[in-house]
Amino acid sequence: MLRILFVFFTSFVLIGFSLDDVFADEQEITSRIFSFETTSIIEFTNNGLEEIKTIRIWLIDSSFISFKLENNWTSPIASLDTIIFTTSEPIKTNEIVKLGIKTEKSNLLIHWEVYDQEDNSIEVGKTPSEIMQSFVSEPEVIIEPVGILPESTFKVVPKNLHPGSTIRVTGDNFVPNSSLKLFVNDSRLKSFVTDENGNFMLTTKIHKTTKAEQVNFVLKDKQENEKIINLYLTEIEQKISKNIDLTVSEIQNEFFRTERLEFSGTSNPDSLIIIKIKNPQGNLFSTKVQNTDFQGYWSTSIDIPFNAQIGKYSAEITDGKNILTKSWDVITSKKLNIFPTKLSFKFNELIKFNGTATPNEQINLILVGPQGNSVLSKNFVVNTSGFFEIEYPTTSSSLEGTYVLYAFQKYETQIISVGLDTYPKKVISTQLNYVNYHNSDVAIIGITGEASQDISLSIIDKNDHERFNDKIKLDFSGKRTYLLNLTTFPPGIYTVLVSMANFQASDKFTVDLQSSHVPIDFDMLKNTYYQGDSIYITGTSQPHSKIHLFLIDPDETIINEKETFTNKNGNLFSTSFLIPYGELFGK
Incomplete structure (x- = not known):
């Protein structure tokens, strides 16, 4: 007997469904x-x-x-x-x-x-x-796949636009996984594909040669269906330069020998940033000098040697006017290690990982599929041996491509890529360690992409306003762990958006949402499931609320748990549970 338990503040709903061991008769x-x-x-x-x-x-x-x-x-x-x-x-x-x-x-x-x-x-x-050698008759008309529906909408931000402006375009209610093109008048800006829910979010730039006048932003699908927005471009105003405070992004508390330590932040445009790093004895270990770009962003990194001293290190960062400090510990070896049983899996095989982590500590694992959505997540306490296994069942209808496993335990992160019916490729992907945060938390963001690529990281609020932006660099393996301090974020729902050239990925999270006081009006696609099936859960409750879900087996044991939330309309953010193989049959 498997059950789903929804827990929120003072009330809860207990949902039951059956797991049959009898398969339906085949139809021919x-x-x-x-x-x-x-x-x-x-x-x-x-x-x-x-x-x-x-x-x-x-x-x-x-x-x-x-x-x-x-x-x-x-x-x-x-x-x-x-x-x-x-x-x-x-x-x-x-x-x-x-x-x-x-x-x-x-x-x-x-x-x-x-x-x-x-x-x-x-x-x-x-x-x-x-x-066949030939057809007696070819199809009379070949219809291109439609992408734009009557209810499809999109918008462009910010409101004040100029030739050369960077814009963010978001769209809803399009055909899922459809190919679209974005134009300004007759000039194409970008081609892209909507996500599995028929939505999209992208960043692009208006050509500098575009005239400052009323222009049409046009979306087209392959059938030449259109959606149009009319906006005005104005001349770029000469702005009085202003001082930008020196900032330094958060870094981890611990690093291992041979790891790369990344610094990034802001200061005045075209200024000089000097970083002096001291070892545990207080002696100068390394010095880095970095210029800010024309917008005031800067980033640099150091590689920790394999024979670096164990202990606490510190960094003094200055732009000549202000000084900030950071500190961290260099420790001997990684405690979180995960390895796939092979790099490429075939259809109908189990994608399997073996791992070791700190015993008796919580670990959060998310497997992201080729379309950028989570296909498996597990949150559990590692047993006393420190060993664990992760399995994801595939079928003949599973999506071919690269699957990325994100593992988070405290401040330690590991990212591993495997392929289904192919070898893994370098794909841009991102995942947070949790969904719901408090204002006092530091969010950990895992990112993958091309080796040593420059990445733009933005945090977008519910009104599509950019709340935070940073420019970072992936390491030589195409990975990066980014720490985001949430102390300046008011309560709400946010999107982390990472962009690299013409590619991007996103994930959603919340800050300081309250638990719901309203029972959940839930819905599931069916009541009977088999081992290896995914249970997709939708529903409604109090708007802007955080919700915790539990999957419980017939022995009253919690076999998985998940965080989610409701949007401004009270709709539950899409989530799912995967029924593991080996679970008990029943309700």
């Missing part, structure tokens, strides 16, 4: 694919008793370019690797439906899943192409 669906070069006709025959309403198809090693539908069929979701077809006239027993697709590559293996009128899965399969 016949599929054939006839291909000529990169154009294919997919034929599905319903040999079962259930009527077919929805068909999902996806590719592993290619991309869709376009598709054609029969009458009464539509495609509510179409992306580069997945298309969902649905009909107003379900396919009855012994009836056939034919769908046309065009792909980047030829001779493909098409993966598919068929659903009934209640959105229950009837059958999952994969079908190879049957190569």
Whole structure:
């Protein structure tokens, strides 16, 4: 018996669901694919008793370019690797439906899943192409995937714009995983893909040559559907230069030999920053000199030698007017170590990690998938041996690509990448150690990307205003742990946004939200789950509240817990639990 327990302030809700060990009878669906070069006709025959309403198809090693539908069929979701077809006239027993697709590559293996009128899965399969010399007739019209819906909206900030301005563009209610292009008048600024929820957030720059006048910000999808915002660009005003206070970002309390220590902060533009580092005896260990850029940002780093003395080090940072100090301990060896059993896994395999950490201490682990969303999270106390294992089950429909595991224990962080059906690639990704924080906390942010790349880190508040910004550099392995002091952050919901060239990643967190006093009106997609399934949880409660979720097994043991929150409308921020293999059956 598995249960979910929602805990918040003075009240709680206990939710139950069953975990069956009986699998549904298979339904027979016949599929054939006839291909000529990169154009294919997919034929599905319903040999079962259930009527077919929805068909999902996806590719592993290619991309869709376009598709054609029969009458009464539509495609509510179409992306580069997945298309969902649905009909107003379900396919009855012994009836056939034919769908046309065009792909980047030829001779493909098409993966598919068929659903009934209640959105229950009837059958999952994969079908190879049957190569033809030619088609008797080509599809009449190939329809490009739609990306913009009538309810789609976007906005541009800040309000005061000039030629050359850096802008942030956010959008909601677009087709998930759809390709869009952003223009200013007829000049393209950026191409991008929406996330799995149909939203996006991006940073780009208006060309300096753009005239200071009323301009159109235009979003277009592949069908040339448009959403337009009219804004004015004004001439850049000459500003009187002002002094910027010397600041230094937070650093960890402990570092290990051979690790890299990063300093960053602000001061007056085009000024000189001098950092003097002293060893545990108070003697000068190293000196670094760094210029600020034209905006006043600066950053530099030192590599701790393998034979560095153990003990407390200090740094004196000055811009010639002000002096700030930082200190840290250099310790002997890392306590948190995690290793994947291999770098590349196949579909239907368990992605598995072995690790050691400080015994009897809390550890937080998050596995981020290829689309940048959390696919697994675990929060537990490490046993007395210090050893633990992490497993994530994959299926034939799992997303191919790079998966990034983030591990946090106190101030120690480890980031490991693996690949599913490929070797891991350097991808930009970010993850916080928690979701809900107090104003007195220091948030730990893990970041990955290209080796030694410059990264822009921004904190965005609920009104899309930039609350904090820093420019940092990833280490030689393409990783970085960033400490964010939250003492100046008022209560609210925030987004951490990391950007590198044309790529970006984000994660959400809250500061000083109160626990809800209102029972949760929750919803789950179904009541019966199997080992390895994900339980997706949605619901409503008191707006702007923090919520703690527990997954409890039939023996009353907590097997997982999660933090989440509600937005200004009281909607629960999307979250899920993964049912581990080996758990007890029951409710």
